[in-house]
Amino acid sequence: MFRKIAKTVLHSAVISLFVGCLSLWGMGFAMAEENEVLPPPGPNATQGQLLQTREIDVTGDGKLDTVSLVGTKMDSSSPYYAKLFIVVSGEGQNQVVIPLEGGYGPQMMFCDFNGNKLPEIYVSAETGGSGGLSYYYLYSLKDNVPTAIPLPDPLHVTATFKNNYVVKLKLKETGKSYKIDIKEKKADYDQFGVYKDGKVVKPIIVDVNPYGLLQPIDVERDGVCEFRGVQRITGIANADTIGYVNSIWKWKDGKWVLKGSSITKTLQPSHAGHH
Incomplete structure (x- = not known):
């Protein structure tokens, strides 16, 4: 019991020290080892905030590590975090601090x-833009060495507009084609000049957004996670959603392998689970 209390107190002290350092950086101060060249101090960041923390072995030494997600704000009244940090500390380990870009509603998963x-550390944070996009990060801390794992590349789609308000969409990576009916958008597409009397007059190039969702999911229920990716397809405007590109990715032999994909008119419900 005493050891548990002592460990909790020690962790609180470590986080407090880290947060204090962030505050000093915000005021234009920093400590560095001899001959170390520091980047210019950032804008006046307010004091860092502990957003999430979890006791979990991410280094592989058999001992629980304390993994925390810390954020700093430019404006304390705003929900936006200007910077995020993953902080990993453990018994007999050097503390690791991984800086990330900021965002809204940051979440950390394992x-x-x-x-x-060994669990990897996955962090997502919304950009706040109208496209509903997010920043995503995946890190391994095996042997207490932070290693960024690249994320799967978004899929590519080409579109052909057909008569009677139908769009034929083709996934470049698989060669498969899908058809989506857009008759409910008839008035908008007529007004924009894409269709006239149900016939294609001026086809447009559709846009495929980066991942609006990149979600850990254990498809095979074997304790190893895949990624479920969702990308939004837009037509005459960013608000004009034609459909969604769905993908399932599995890490194999040092790269992401596409295990499944589809294009759907509506966003499919998720049955994902994460740790």
Whole structure:
């Protein structure tokens, strides 16, 4: 019991020290080792905030590590975090601090993606733009060495507008084609000049957004996570959603392999689970 209390107190002290350092950086101060060249101090960041923390072994030494997500704000009244940090500390380990870009509603999750029996650290934060996009980060801390794991590339789609308000969409990566009916958008597409009397007059190039959702999901229920990706397809305007590109990715032999894909008119419900 005493050890548990002491460990909690020590962790609180470590986080407090880290947060204090962030505050000093915000005021234009920083400590550095001899001959170390520091970047210019950032804008006046307010004091860092502990957003999430979890006791979990991410280094593989068999001991629980304390993994925390810390954020700093430019404006304390705003929900936007200007910077995010992953902080990993553990018994007998040097503390690791990983800086990330900021965002809204940051979340930290843990799952084994590469099958090495160790959970990786996954962080997402919304950009706040009208496209509903987010920043995503995946890190391995095996042997207490932070290693960024690349994320799967978004899929590519080409579109052909057909008569009677039908769009034929083709996934470049698989060669498969899908048809989506857009008759409910008839008035908008007539007004924009794409269709006249149901016939194609001026076809447009559709846009495929980056991942609006990149979600850990254990498809095979084997304790190893895949990624479920969702990309929005837009037509005459960003608000004009034609459909969604759905993908399932699995890490194999050092790269992401596409295990499944589809294009749907509506956003499919998720049955994902994460740790």
